[in-house]
Amino acid sequence: MSGSSTTHLLEMIDITKRFPGVVALQNVSLKVKPGTVHALMGENGAGKSTLMKCLFGIYAMDEGKILLNGQEVQFVNSKQALENGVSMVHQELNQVRQQNVMDNLWLGRYPRKGIFIDEKKMYEDTVAIFKSLDININPRSKVSTLSVSEMQMVEIAKAVSYNSKLIVMDEPTSSLTETEVNHLFKIIRKLQSENVAIIYISHKMEEILKISDEVTIMRDGQYIATKSASGLTTDEIIKLMVGRDLSQRFPTKNNKPGExxxxxxxxxxxxxxxxxxxxxxxxxxxxxxxxxxxxxxxxxxxxxxxxxxxxxxxxxxxxxxxxxxxxxxxxxxxxxxxxxxxxxxxxxxxxxxxxxxxxxxxxxxxxxxxxxxxxxxxxxxxxxxxxxxxxxxxxxxxxxxxxxxxxxxxxxxxxxxxxxxxxxxxxxxxxxxxxxxxxxxxxxxxxxxxxxxxxxxxxxxxxxxxxxxxxxxxxxxxxxxxxxxxxxxxxxxxxxxxxx
Amino acid sequence: MNNQFLKKASISKWLLDNVIYVFLILLLIGIVIASPDFLSITNFINILSQSSSRIIIALGMAGILITAGTDLSAGRMVGLAAVISASLLQATDYAYRMYPHLPHLPLFVPILVAMAATGMIGVINGIIVSKLNVPPFIATLGMMITVYGLTSIYFDRPPYGAAPIGGLNKSFITFAQRGIPIGQYEVPYLVIYAILATILIWIIWNKTQLGKNMYAIGGNPEAAKVSGVNVAKNIIIIYLIAGLLYGFSGTLEAGRVGSATNNTGNMYELDAIAACVVGGVSLSGGIGTVSGVITGVLIFQIINYGLAFLGISPYIQFIVKGAIIVIAVAFDMRKHAKKR
The missing domain is CATH 3.40.50.300 (P-loop containing nucleotide triphosphate hydrolases)
Structure with a gap:
C-alpha cells in the first residue's frame, strides 16, 4: 500500500468500462478525501453515472481497481456497498411510498424484540438521527405525503443510519427550492464535520463552487482534471467540460424559417x-x-x-x-x-x-x-x-x-x-x-x-x-x-x- | 371563512378515506329503516357466523394481494381441505365411510393434515411466483385447475364414488356448528375462530418484520431488494400463511355444511378478492388493512343476508354486489389518483 492512499477515503483508479461498440469509461480516476465534498462534473453522457454504477457494483468494470480506506473492494450490489459505509442518495428516490418514514428507514433490518418489531426503539433511533441532522419530519408520516426535499432528507438519514463514511448525491438539488437547498447544505456541512465524505454530482456551477472542496471533471468518458474548488471559476469549469470538435458531426442546414x-x-x-x-x-x-x-x-x-x-x-x-x-x-x-x-x-x-x-x-x-x-x-x-x-x-x-x-x-x-x-x-x-x-x-x-x-x-x-x-x-x-x-x-x- | 373551508375539505377527505366504513353503516341503517325487525341479536349472530369462514379466506388472500400477487387457487384449496378433513372425520358408526376401518381420530389430527396439504400448495405457489417468476395470476390459475384434479381423484373413488362425504362425527359437528352459550344466545365457535385468525393476522401485518416486508415488497419491490429484504422468502411465507388459512377454513366449511364434495369452495377466491378490493386492498400491491378486509367481507354478507331478509330477489343481490365492487374501486382510485 503506497503512502498516499492513506490520505484518501476512496480511490477509483484507471476505471475502464466498455459496452458493445462504445467505450463508456476510459482510465477514469477519482480520489476522495475523508470529510470533503467532492464534486463530479461533466456534460450529460460524460460518464458520471456509469462511474458511480461501477462503484456500486451495478455495472462490472472491465479494468481498474477501487480502494476504500486503502483496501481493495469490489461491491456486487448496493446493499453490500451500504454495509461497507458507501451509500447513494438517488435522483429517483427508492422508497416505499405507501409506508411511513421509519418503516422505510429501517427496511431490511428492523430492530426486534423476540418475534415482534421494536417500534419504540425504531421510533427513538429515528428521532435521534433526525435530531442530529436537524431534520424536522414526523417518523410516522407516510412517505407519500412528504415533499421531494423531505424524501431526500429521509434518504440521507438512512445513509447516516448505516454509518456511511461516503455518501454519493446524484443531482440532489434538481427539484428543491432555494430554502430547501440551504437546508441540504447545512446537513452536508454537519456530515462533513463528522468526517463523512460526499461525492456531489450536479450541473449547477454556483452550487458546486459554494459547497465543494474539490472538483473532478469528466468529458466523453475520460478523466479531464481534478482541481481545488477555491481556485476555480464557472468559466473555467465550463471550458474543461466542453471543448470538443464540433465539425462534420452535423449536416448542412438548408431550411428557411418563414411565417x-x-x-x-x-x-x-x-x-x-x-x-x-x-x-x-x-x-x-x-x-x-x-x-x-x-x-x-x-x-x-x-x-x-x-x-x-x-x-x-x-x-x-x-x-x-x-x-x-x-x-x-x-x-x-x-x-x-x-x-x-x-x-x-x-x-x-x-x-x-x-x-x-x-x-x-x-x-x-x-x-x-x-x-x-x-x-x-x-x-x-x-x-x-x-x-x-x-x-x-x-x-x-x-x-x-x-x-x-x-x-x-x-x-x-x-x-x-x-x-x-x-x-x-x-x-x-x-x-x-x-x-x-x-x-x-x-x-x-x-x-x-x-x-x-x-x-x-x-x-x-x-x-x-x-x-x-x-x-x-x-x-x-x-x-x-x-x-x-x-x-x-x-x-x-x-x-x-x-x-x- | 378560510377556516370553514379547511374544515369542509378535511370532512370530505375523511369521508373519502373511510368510505367503506361509512357505506357499511349506511347499509345497515337503510336495511333497518326498511325493516326495523332486522335489528336483532340473532340476525347479528347469523351474519357474523356466515362471515366467519369468508373472513379467514379473505385474510389469507389479502396478504397475497398486498405483495402485488393474487391467488385463484384459494377456493379449490378450501375444497381440498374440506374433503380431506371430512373423509377422516366420518362417524365410526356411519355406513358409507371412505375409510371403513379408520379409528376415531382426535379432532386436531385431520385439521392439521388438511392444513398441511394446503400449506404445502401455498409454498409451491410462492416458489412458482417468486423463484420461477411466473405471474401470480397464471401460477395460481394453473394451481387452481391442478388442485381440482387432485381433490376429485381423492374424492371420486371406490367404494362409494362421487357421493358427498357425510356422516361426520359429533366432535366435528360441534366444532363447527355449536358455540358458547351467553344468556339465551349462543356465540358460534366459528365467530371465535374468525376473531382469533383476525388477531393473529393483525399482529403479523403490523408487529412483525414479515408484515413490514410484505407491504414493502408490494409497494416497491426494488426498494425492498436494495434494502436487503429476501423478497422470495417473504413471498413464499405469505403464500404459506394463506394456504394454512384456506385449509383451516376448508375444514370449517365441511363441518358447517355437514358434508363435503370436490366442488366445496368453488369460486370462493373471487368472493375473497371482491371483499378485499371493496375493503380497500390495492391489487397493485402495498396497500391494505385488516379492518378493511373484515369490513369488505361484512358488507357482502350483510347484503346477502339483509336483502334476503327484506325478501328481495337473489338475482337483484347479484346486481347490487357487482355494482358495489366497481363503485368501491372507483372511489379508491380517486383516493390514490395523482394529478399530472
Whole structure:
C-alpha cells in the first residue's frame, strides 16, 4: 500500500468500462478525501453515472481497481456497498411510498424484540438521527405525503443510519427550492464535520463552487482534471467540460424559417412545481431547440403542448387562431406530433412489427371498407416509412424491438409523419443512438424543416442543439431563462443561462 | 371563512378515506329503516357466523394481494381441505365411510393434515411466483385447475364414488356448528375462530418484520431488494400463511355444511378478492388493512343476508354486489389518483 492512499477515503483508479461498440469509461480516476465534498462534473453522457454504477457494483468494470480506506473492494450490489459505509442518495428516490418514514428507514433490518418489531426503539433511533441532522419530519408520516426535499432528507438519514463514511448525491438539488437547498447544505456541512465524505454530482456551477472542496471533471468518458474548488471559476469549469470538435458531426442546414405558425403565451402548468410563464414563437420551417438541466421542466412543456399535461393558464395560437390541446387527440387533430423521450416505455411497441408500429397513430386513414383496415394501404404506408426514413430492416413483419435504436427512432418519426403534422415535438430524439444514426436523424429533422414544418426539439446535448437548431429556448427551474440565436450563441452562454 | 373551508375539505377527505366504513353503516341503517325487525341479536349472530369462514379466506388472500400477487387457487384449496378433513372425520358408526376401518381420530389430527396439504400448495405457489417468476395470476390459475384434479381423484373413488362425504362425527359437528352459550344466545365457535385468525393476522401485518416486508415488497419491490429484504422468502411465507388459512377454513366449511364434495369452495377466491378490493386492498400491491378486509367481507354478507331478509330477489343481490365492487374501486382510485 503506497503512502498516499492513506490520505484518501476512496480511490477509483484507471476505471475502464466498455459496452458493445462504445467505450463508456476510459482510465477514469477519482480520489476522495475523508470529510470533503467532492464534486463530479461533466456534460450529460460524460460518464458520471456509469462511474458511480461501477462503484456500486451495478455495472462490472472491465479494468481498474477501487480502494476504500486503502483496501481493495469490489461491491456486487448496493446493499453490500451500504454495509461497507458507501451509500447513494438517488435522483429517483427508492422508497416505499405507501409506508411511513421509519418503516422505510429501517427496511431490511428492523430492530426486534423476540418475534415482534421494536417500534419504540425504531421510533427513538429515528428521532435521534433526525435530531442530529436537524431534520424536522414526523417518523410516522407516510412517505407519500412528504415533499421531494423531505424524501431526500429521509434518504440521507438512512445513509447516516448505516454509518456511511461516503455518501454519493446524484443531482440532489434538481427539484428543491432555494430554502430547501440551504437546508441540504447545512446537513452536508454537519456530515462533513463528522468526517463523512460526499461525492456531489450536479450541473449547477454556483452550487458546486459554494459547497465543494474539490472538483473532478469528466468529458466523453475520460478523466479531464481534478482541481481545488477555491481556485476555480464557472468559466473555467465550463471550458474543461466542453471543448470538443464540433465539425462534420452535423449536416448542412438548408431550411428557411418563414411565417409564424405557433405562438405560446404565458404557459403555466396546473400542478406545481413545474414550468411557469413560458412564452415563445415558432415559425414554419424553423427548428427551435429547448435546452436546460435535469429538472428544468423541458419535457413538461412539450407534454403540455401535446395535451398530456394540464395547464393552469396560458394560450396557444396556431396560425393566428387560438387553440386548446386538452388531450393528445386534440393535439393530433390540430397537427401536432410528439416523439417522446423514453422510446422504450412510451414510444415503441417492442414485440410488434414495424408495420404495426408505423401505422398505429393513424388507423382512421385505413378504414376504407367499413370497419376493416385496408391491407393494401397499410402495406403502402409502411413501405413509405421504411423507404423514406431509410429504415434498415429485412421486412415489414420484423419486430421493432430487434432493430437498433436509430432505426426504431426513424420508424417513430415516420409514424408521426403519416399523420401529416405541421408541428413536430421531439424530446431527446437522438438519445441512445449511435453517432452514424444520429447524423441521419439530423438530416431528417433538417428535411422536415425545409418542407415547412415547425420543429421543437429538446436536447441535453449542447453540440447537437448548436449544430441543428435555429434558435434555442433555455430553461432554468421551470422558467424561460432566455431565447438565443443559435448562430450568435455559445455553449458557455447557454450553460450560464441554464444554471441561473 | 378560510377556516370553514379547511374544515369542509378535511370532512370530505375523511369521508373519502373511510368510505367503506361509512357505506357499511349506511347499509345497515337503510336495511333497518326498511325493516326495523332486522335489528336483532340473532340476525347479528347469523351474519357474523356466515362471515366467519369468508373472513379467514379473505385474510389469507389479502396478504397475497398486498405483495402485488393474487391467488385463484384459494377456493379449490378450501375444497381440498374440506374433503380431506371430512373423509377422516366420518362417524365410526356411519355406513358409507371412505375409510371403513379408520379409528376415531382426535379432532386436531385431520385439521392439521388438511392444513398441511394446503400449506404445502401455498409454498409451491410462492416458489412458482417468486423463484420461477411466473405471474401470480397464471401460477395460481394453473394451481387452481391442478388442485381440482387432485381433490376429485381423492374424492371420486371406490367404494362409494362421487357421493358427498357425510356422516361426520359429533366432535366435528360441534366444532363447527355449536358455540358458547351467553344468556339465551349462543356465540358460534366459528365467530371465535374468525376473531382469533383476525388477531393473529393483525399482529403479523403490523408487529412483525414479515408484515413490514410484505407491504414493502408490494409497494416497491426494488426498494425492498436494495434494502436487503429476501423478497422470495417473504413471498413464499405469505403464500404459506394463506394456504394454512384456506385449509383451516376448508375444514370449517365441511363441518358447517355437514358434508363435503370436490366442488366445496368453488369460486370462493373471487368472493375473497371482491371483499378485499371493496375493503380497500390495492391489487397493485402495498396497500391494505385488516379492518378493511373484515369490513369488505361484512358488507357482502350483510347484503346477502339483509336483502334476503327484506325478501328481495337473489338475482337483484347479484346486481347490487357487482355494482358495489366497481363503485368501491372507483372511489379508491380517486383516493390514490395523482394529478399530472
Amino acid at each position: 409564424l405558425i405557433l405562438k405560446v403565451s404565458n404557459l403555466t402548468a396546473e400542478t406545481q412545481p413545474s414550468f411557469i410563464d413560458i412564452n415563445f414563437e415558432l415559425k414554419k420551417g424553423e427548428i427551435l431547440g429547448i435546452a436546460g438541466l435535469v429538472g428544468s421542466k423541458r419535457t413538461e412543456v412539450v407534454e403540455a403542448l401535446f395535451g398530456v399535461r394540464a395547464i393552469k393558464s396560458g394560450t396557444l395560437e396556431l396560425n393566428g387562431k387560438e387553440i386548446q390541446n386538452h388531450s393528445p387527440q386534440h393535439a393530433i387533430k390540430n397537427g401536432f406530433a410528439l416523439v417522446t423521450e423514453e422510446r422504450r416505455s412510451t414510444g415503441i411497441y417492442p414485440e410488434l412489427s414495424i408495420s404495426f408500429n408505423s401505422i398505429i397513430a393513424n388507423l382512421r386513414q385505413y378504414k376504407t371498407k367499413g370497419v376493416f383496415l385496408s391491407d393494401k394501404k397499410v402495406f403502402n404506408d409502411t413501405k413509405w416509412v421504411i423507404d423514406s426514413m431509410k429504415v434498415k430492416t429485412p421486412s415489414q413483419k420484423t419486430t421493432i424491438g430487434s432493430l437498433s435504436g436509430g432505426n426504431q427512432q426513424k420508424v417513430i418519426i415516420g409514424r408521426w409523419l403519416l399523420t401529416r403534422p405541421d408541428i413536430f415535438l421531439l424530446d431527446e430524439p437522438t438519445r441512445g443512438i449511435d453517432v452514424g444514426a444520429k447524423f441521419e436523424i439530423y438530416q431528417l429533422i433538417n428535411q422536415l424543416a425545409a418542407e415547412g414544418k415547425g420543429i421543437i426539439m429538446i436536447s441535453s446535448e449542447m453540440p447537437e442543439l448548436l449544430g441543428v437548431t435555429d434558435r434555442i429556448l433555455v430553461m432554468s427551474n421551470g422558467r424561460a431563462a432566455g431565447i438565443v440565436e443559435t448562430e450568435k450563441t455559445s455553449q458557455e452562454e447557454i450553460m450560464r443561462l441554464a444554471a441561473m
